[in-house]
Amino acid sequence: MAHQVRAVVAREKNAPVTLDTIVVPDPGPGEALVKVEACGVCHTDLHYRDGGINDDFPFLLGHEAAGRVEAVGAGVTDVAPGDFVILNWRAVCGQCRACRRGRPWYCFATHNAAQRMTLLDGTPLAPALGIGAFAEKTLVAAGQCTKVDPAASAAAAGLLGCGVMAGFGAAVNTAGVGRGDSVAVIGCGGVGAAAIAGARIAGATTIVAVDVDERKLQRAAGMGATHTVDASTADVVEAVRELTGGYGADVVIDAVGRPETFRQAFYARDLAGIAVLVGVPTPEMRLELPLLDVFARGGAVKSSWYGDCLPSRDFPMLIDLYLQGRFDLDAFVSETIGLGDVEKAFEEMHHGEVLRSVVVL
Incomplete structure (x- = not known):
């Protein structure tokens, strides 16, 4: 059964974002449905809105995210419903020449969810960095989910998904x-x-x-x-x-x-x-x-590129450092906002007023 949820969409180049209802499919083979708890506002999202990445509008923005797995598709074994996860850009394939050489952080065949999320009229959405997490729920490849200690704050943990990890x-x-x-x-x-x-x-x-x-x-x-x-x-x-x-x-x-x-x-x-x-x-x-x-x-x-990170190795380690008080992820969270405040957060970013605004759902 498809899910209708609220999400932040960039419909046109250089135009203000809109808060829309979108359709998120149930996960297919190798996919996971994630209920988003928090997502940071990154410069990359602004680049998408302004057409600085490509012209594949409309974009479903947001990618520095953490949340709970709600459902998984066939063949998924690494994460299960209820797991607290940080989302990463692309799932490694395990088969390409980089992966076979023991360097999966350079994977040359990373992938995202096969199914597309859409607007209510069926228009396909292009999720930012293959994630699209300025939304109450999002669909990703299961390999984009890294399970971490649920004691971590979602607002802080999600920032590992992009800028902090980089x-x-x-x-x-x-x-x-x-x-x-x-x-x-x-x-x-x-x-x-x-x-x-x-x-x-x-x-x-x-x-x-x-x-x-x-x-x-x-x-x-x-x-x-x-x-x-x-x-x-x-x-x-x-x-x-x-x-x-x-x-x-x-x-x-x-x-x-x-x-x-x-x-x-x-x-x-x-x-x-x-x-x-x-x-x-x-x-x-x-x-x-x-x-x-x-x-x-x-x-x-x-x-x-992405801090040469391997999410399965680096995200849990950094969350452990955070919970030990050795890595102050909370210091990166300048403010918490709602889904409807993303455009205002872009303006604050322009003026250098914040380190990170974080959407909390």
Whole structure:
């Protein structure tokens, strides 16, 4: 039996979102129906609304979500009705060349639910990142559900589904930050703040937060940054070098994703240091670097897609750290809102007023 539920839909490019009734099918083979408890408002949702991802309107927005499994389809064994889960972008296949090499976080054949959710008139919806969780219920591939300790707050846990995992993973998984390392993070929104928190937990001793917004720098200090740099007034490369003995940081993470910030990351690292790109560029952006500098400075230049995470491995571990009081996920929740407040949350995001607004159902 199909389910009619309330959901936030982007019907047209650059138009305000609408609160609609949508139709969610019962789960088919390999699928799960999830009753959403909370979903963070991410910049990616705004990019969908503004046509920055693709033109497959209408979109069912929302993807940083946690909730309870309500039903599963045939063949599903990893989760069951009643399980508290965090949703992830795409289920790994277990069969592609990346999976067979023991690197499922690079899976080249990830997948989502086969059935489509629709508007009442039958118009198919494109769920944001294959999830679509600004809704009372959503349909996903069962592999998109990761079971975690139900003692966790849904508002905090859901944020692991995207931005927090991307930032934390950029520091811990991609860069491999370790004890005694120096780290600089350029851009201190949700992803950058999570990278700072990850670097602190991994044992970095010098953590430099870089941003043009004093409010974000103050929040970064609360997440574990030992130093802050106002990029609107300081030379970022020189400031990071000065704070790291004149050498540059062992790891520099660009959580902005622009040519100028990645160039800063490249030159603000120590010789043989690591520069990590986790901020998402737009298609027209181009980067130019002297090839001799790439050779002479050594080290590594890496991109971090979704924090190189494996949800089945990383989500439960991070929830355990949260419940132990070692990872303050609650600090990422600036406010809780209702389904009807998403458009207002987009405006607050534009003005840098929040780290994360979270829809609570």
